[in-house]
Structures are given as C-alpha cells and as structure tokens.
Amino acid sequence: MKALVLGGTGFVGMNVVRALVRAGHDVHATRRIRDNTLFARKLGAKLVVAELDDPDGLVEVMRGREVVFMCAAHYPRYSIDFDADVELARTGVRSAVDAALRAGVQRLVLTSSIATVGPPRQGRALSNETDPITPAASRCIYHAVKLAAEQEVLKAAGQGMDCVVLCPTGIIGELDIKAGTGFIVVALSHGKLPFHIDGRQNIIDADEMAAAHVAAAERGRAGERYIAAGHNVTIREFMELIAEELAVPLHSWRIPTWLAGPLTTLDEMRCAVVQNGSRPFLAREFVDMVHHGQWVDRSKSVSELGLKDPAPLTATIRKACLWYERHGYLKRREPAQAHA
Amino acid sequence: MPRVEPQQIRNEVETIIRRIRPENKAEIRNSDRLREDLGLDSLHSMELLSAVTEKYEVDVDVEQLQEVRTVGDVVSFLSKLLA
Ligand SMILES: NC(=O)c1ccc[n+]([C@@H]2O[C@H](COP(=O)([O-])OP(=O)(O)OC[C@H]3O[C@@H](n4cnc5c(N)ncnc54)[C@H](OP(=O)(O)O)[C@@H]3O)[C@@H](O)[C@H]2O)c1
Numbered sequence: 001m002k003a004l005v006l007g008g009t010g011f012v013g014m015n016v017v018r019a020l021v022r023a024g025h026d027v028h029a030t031r032r033i034r035d036n037t038l039f040a041r042k043l044g045a046k047l048v049v050a051e052l053d054d055p056d057g058l059v060e061v062m063r064g065r066e067v068v069f070m071c072a073a074h075y076p077r078y079s080i081d082f083d084a085d086v087e088l089a090r091t092g093v094r095s096a097v098d099a100a101l102r103a104g105v106q107r108l109v110l111t112s113s114i115a116t117v118g119p120p121r122q123g124r125a126l127s128n129e130t131d132p133i134t135p136a137a138s139r140c141i142y143h144a145v146k147l148a149a150e151q152e153v154l155k156a157a158g159q160g161m162d163c164v165v166l167c168p169t170g171i172i173g174e175l176d177i178k179a180g181t182g183f184i185v186v187a188l189s190h191g192k193l194p195f196h197i198d199g200r201q202n203i204i205d206a207d208e209m210a211a212a213h214v215a216a217a218e219r220g221r222a223g224e225r226y227i228a229a230g231h232n233v234t235i236r237e238f239m240e241l242i243a244e245e246l247a248v249p250l251h252s253w254r255i256p257t258w259l260a261g262p263l264t265t266l267d268e269m270r271c272a273v274v275q276n277g278s279r280p281f282l283a284r285e286f287v288d289m290v291h292h293g294q295w296v297d298r299s300k301s302v303s304e305l306g307l308k309d310p311a312p313l314t315a316t317i318r319k320a321c322l323w324y325e326r327h328g329y330l331k332r333r334e335p336a337q338a339h340a
Numbered sequence: 341m342p343r344v345e346p347q348q349i350r351n352e353v354e355t356i357i358r359r360i361r362p363e364n365k366a367e368i369r370n371s372d373r374l375r376e377d378l379g380l381d382s383l384h385s386m387e388l389l390s391a392v393t394e395k396y397e398v399d400v401d402v403e404q405l406q407e408v409r410t411v412g413d414v415v416s417f418l419s420k421l422l423a
Contacts, residue, residue: 036383036390038402178383328382328406 001217004028004065004105006052006096007072008045009035012111012168012209014175016069017045019210030061030072039175052092058099067217068100070110073149078268078284079141089145093152097161107162109216110153114169114202115143117227119294126232126297129167129225133292140288150225157223164220166212168228169296170289172316173206174323182320183283184239189246189321189330194281195253196235197260199290203238204230205316208307215305230310232295238313245317247333260287344396346419353414356391360384370412378411389414396422 003020007013008029017040020027027045031037041047048061052072062068074089093110100108118133120126137143150165157163170181179186181203187193204212212228220226236254243250255263264287267280301307310316324330354368361379374380380388386405392414393400398421408417 034387034391036386037394038386038390038400038405041394041399177386326403 002026002028002064002066003069003217004030004062004067005045005069005071006030006050007070008047009037009040010071011176011178011180011206012171013069013071014040014043015171015173015206015210016071016111016213017043018175019207019214021045023214025214028061028065036177039177052095055095055099058096059103062099062103062105065103066106068096068105068108069213069217070096070108070153071213072096073111074145076141076145076285078264078280082141082144085141086144086148090148090152093149097153097156097163101156101161107164107217107222108153108156109213109220110149110163110165111213112150112165112167112225113142113146114167114227114229114296115140115146115289115292116150116225117167117294117296118292124297125295127294128297129227129300137288137292140292142285142288143292154223154225162222164216164222165225166216166220166228167225168209168212169202169204169230171204171206171209172320173209174319175206176320176323179324179329181286182324183279183286185242185246185317185320185324186329187281188239188242188250188252189248189324191248191251192281193239193252195255195263196239196282197257197287197290198234198236198254199257199293200232200295201235201238201290201293202229202232202296203313203316204228205311205319208310212301212305212307215301215307219305221304224304226301226305227296227298228301228307229296229298230316231313233313235290241314241317242321245314245321246330257287257291260291344419344422346415349392349396349418349422350411350415352395353388353392353411353418356388357411360387368411370410370415372411373409374411374414375409392418398422 005013005017009031017029021044029045030050031047050061076085079085118131153163176182264284374385
C-alpha cells in the first residue's frame with residue numbers, strides 16, 4: 001500500500017512506519033519542522049513536513065496516498081484548560097479527516113486508546129469494544145480527548161469515509177523517545193518512583209501494536225473499533241517484572257487512589273514552580289488510566305484482524321530495557337545482566 | 341559537502357540553543373555543559389543534535405551522541421564529521 005503516517009516522529013508513528021517498511025509498503029511520514037528526526041530519518045520512510053492546523057498542507061502530503069495512519073495527536077498529559085484541550089484535539093482530527101476526503105484517500109486508521117473503553121458489563125470479566133466509558137472517566141483529560149477524536153472519526157465514517165479505529169493499551173517498546181508508558185522503566189532504574197498506584201492495566205508490545213495498525217488497514221472493517229492489547233496485568237506485577245529485569249530493588253510506596261489525585265496536583269505545582277523541566281513523579285494521565293483501567297478482551301482483533309498471541313511480557317520488557325539502555329536512558333548494566 | 345568552518349558550526353549551534361531555550365540570555369561558552377549549564381534536558385539535546393545534523397546533512401548514530409556533553413563537544417563532533 002501507499003501509506004502516510006501522520007506523527008512520524010512520535011513513538012507510535014515511528015513503530016508503525018517501521019512495521020510498514022518491513023512489510024514492503026511504500027511509506028511517507030510526517031514531521032513537524034522542528035521535530036527531532038534522529039530516529040525517524042533512519043526508518044526508511046520519506047519524511048514530509050505537515051501540521052494538523054494546516055489543511056492545505058495536509059491535502060498536499062496525502063495526495064496519492066491510499067491509507068493514512070493518524071498517529072499524530074494533541075496529547076495533553078494534564079490540563080489547565082479542559083475544554084480548550086478537547087477542542088484542539090477535535091479540530092486536529094477533523095482537519096485530518098477533511099484533508100483525507102479532499103485528497104481522495106481510501107482509508108484512514110485512527111490511533112485511539114483503550115481510554116475509550118469502559119468497565120465490563122453483563123457480568124463479563126473482561127472489557128470489550130462495546131463497553132462505554134463511565135461519566136467519571138470522561139471527565140479525565142486524556143479520556144476526554146481520545147473520546148472526542150474517536151467521535152470525530154466515527155462521524156466521518158457515518159458520512160461515508162472509510163475509517164478504522166484502533167485502541168491500543170499501554171505500549172512498551174523501542175523508539176519511545178519521550179519515555180511515555182515506559183517512564184515506569186526509566187524511573188524504576190533510577191530509583192525515582194517513590195510512590196505508585198495499583199490497578200488493572202493491559203500492556204502491549206510496540207511491535208505488536210504496530211502490526212495491529214497494519215492489520216487494521218488491511219483487514220479492519222470500515223467504521224469499526226478494535227482493541228490492540230497484549231497482557232492483562234496489575235501495575236504492581238508489571239513493576240515487579242521490570243525490577244527483576246533491571247535487577248533493582250522495588251522501593252515504591254503504594255498509595256490509595258483517592259490520595260493520588262491531590263498528590264499529583266501538588267507534584268504538578270512543584271514542577272511548575274521549579275520550571276527546570278522536571279517531570280512529576282506520577283503523571284496525571286497515568287493515574288487516570290490506572291484508576292479507570294481494566295482488563296480487556298482481545299478476541300475481536302484476533303478473529304477479525306488476525307492478531308497473533310502476544311510475546312511473553314518479560315520479552316517485551318527486556319526489549320524495551322535494552323533500547324533505553326543503548327540510548328542512555330538507563331544506567332549501563334553489566335553485559336550478563338543486560339542479557340546482551 | 342564542502343568543508344565547514346568550526347566557527348560557522350559554532351554559530352549555528354548557538355542559534356539553535358537560543359531557539360530551544362529563549363529564556364537563556366547569558367553568553368554561551370564552549371565549556372558550557374548542555375544539561376547543567378544551559379538547562380537542556382536530554383530531549384532538548386536530541387533536538388539540538390537533530391537540527392544541526394539536518395542542517396549539514398550528516399548522518400549520525402544516536403548512540404554516539406551520548407559522549408557529547410558540552411557546546412564544544414557538539415562543535416568538534418560535527419567538525420570531525422564534516423572535515
Ligand atoms: N504511548 C502509548 O502508550 C499510547 C497508548 C495508547 C494510545 N496512544 C495514542 O497514540 C497516539 C500517539 O501517541 P505517542 O505515544 O506516539 O505520542 P508522541 O510520541 O507524542 O507522538 C505524537 C506525534 O504527533 C505529532 N503531533 C502532535 N501534534 C501535532 C500537530 N498539531 N501537527 C502535526 N503533528 C503533530 C507529534 O509531534 P511533536 O513531537 O512535534 O509534538 C508527534 O510526532 C496518541 O493518540 C495516543 O493517545 C499512545
């Protein structure tokens with residue numbers, strides 16, 4: 001296929017680019033003019049400049065492309081102006097959808113998130129694509145922007161645009177330059193995770209997440225949503241596996257969820273005051289995701305997209321650790337320790 | 341690619357640092373450390389190296405960049421590549 005990946009310098013975007021290139025597709029990927037392209041330029045895609053708020057520019061880069069992967073997004077990890085952030089996310093998606101229509105793109109694949117899937121109903125143990133999120137979750141900024149983005153795309157699907165929505169769970173793997181979900185790995189290795197909250201999450205390997213994108217483009221049904229998931233775990237179990245791989249002690253205080261909200265606010269204020277770019281110990285997005293997290297059922301993606309069984313979580317963690325280590329995010333371990 | 345003078349690279353590096361950290365008004369010295377003295381975190385440093393290597397169309401292995409700590413290191417790293 002002739003593909004265009006929007007957000008080709010981001011974590012998800014770069015993994016999708018790499019999977020498409022490896023599968024022999026013809027790939028263009030967008031960057032913003034000032035983006036760090038140290039990694040993106042080596043992946044075998046042609047990099048083109050595009051901004052979501054430049055509709056004509058988007059049409060230009062989409063022309064002649066068959067499938068557009070929408071991996072670019074306004075991604076607020078916390079918010080001081082909730083409505084403005086949601087609106088910004090919504091206009092970004094609308095702009096991409098309009099451009100895709102104008103450019104005659106055949107299919108658009110939206111990278112959404114598991115944040116748009118709610119708790120299991122009807123006595124089921126696992127959530128699936130039919131479970132709506134709770135009103136409480138929809139008041140969290142990350143959940144709200146993802147929901148708005150999906151609504152925008154599904155509206156276009158209702159008007160005849162061929163769209164498929166993919167909902168990945170927490171992604172761990174290579175090319176995570178900003179250490180998103182992988183902040184747990186980096187923080188644990190430096191002993192900088194003084195507290196955490198526990199809860200249910202699902203973790204997917206970045207390579208499997210990327211393969212799910214390719215499968216969604218090739219086999220997804222128009223107008224459908226698909227969960228892209230790996231392993232159902234608790235955060236504590238996940239942290240224990242990481243600590244074991246890194247051979248570091250797990251000194252992290254489990255705090256109750258009701259305390260995490262106020263603590264996160266204080267921590268954000270501390271970061272805002274010191275203004276040296278330091279990151280909160282607990283990201284608001286992470287707290288919200290865990291608080292409203294659940295275990296998920298991947299059977300729709302298995303049967304319709306043909307997703308394979310996930311690799312063992314320890315293998316995924318090891319791959320991510322080696323990447324972070326190679327690029328200076330983790331202290332270098334002894335070769336035996338690093339399983340080199 | 342024609343040889344580029346270290347001074348020219350030095351000016352370019354300074355321009356990019358000022359763009360990334362506009363609040364930093366002080367003089368930038370070769371001995372300044374990117375993180376401790378100029379307040380560039382590792383993402384900023386990658387942005388700097390991405391911008392200069394793009395400007396001079398040189399390819400680098402990201403792993404090599406871990407040795408680059410000061411403004412002078414950036415300039416000599418690029419000067420060697422462009423010599
Ligand atoms: N990371 C995860 O674990 C995870 C899990 C589930 C779903 N997701 C979803 O996956 C998507 C991508 O996430 P990510 O982790 O890859 O984030 P990321 O690394 O921040 O990537 C986002 C990309 O989009 C670009 N972008 C943002 N705003 C743009 C704009 N206005 N115009 C053009 N490009 C723009 C960014 O460029 P800049 O760097 O210049 O801003 C960046 O390249 C998001 O929708 C996220 O919700 C992520």
